[in-house]
Amino acid sequence: MMTAIFVFIKCELGFAHEVAADIVDNVENVSEVYSTSGQHDLLAKFTLARDADIGAFVTTQVQTRPHIRDTFTVITFSPFMPTGK
DSSP states (O other): OEEEEEEEEEEOTTOHHHHHHHHHHHOTTEEEEEEOOSSOSEEEEEEEETTSOHHHHIIIIITTSTTEEEEEEEEOOOOOOOOOO
C-alpha cells in the first residue's frame, strides 16, 4: 500500500519553472507538480511506501533541491475514489 503526500513549495523569485522541472526530472516517487497561485509557487504530489519516513524524504529529497526556500507538507490517509458508473 502507498501513501500520497503533497508538498507545497516556495521558490526563490524567478525559479519556479526550474524547480518544477528539476523535481520532475530528479526526485524519485514524484507523481505530479503543479504551478499554483497564492502563498506557494508549486504543489508536488509524491507517492511513498506506507512505511517510508516522510520527514526524511521531504528534508533530504525535496528541501535540498536548488532554489527552494520553504515547504509545507500535507500527509494523506484514506483515498476516496469514485465507484464504477
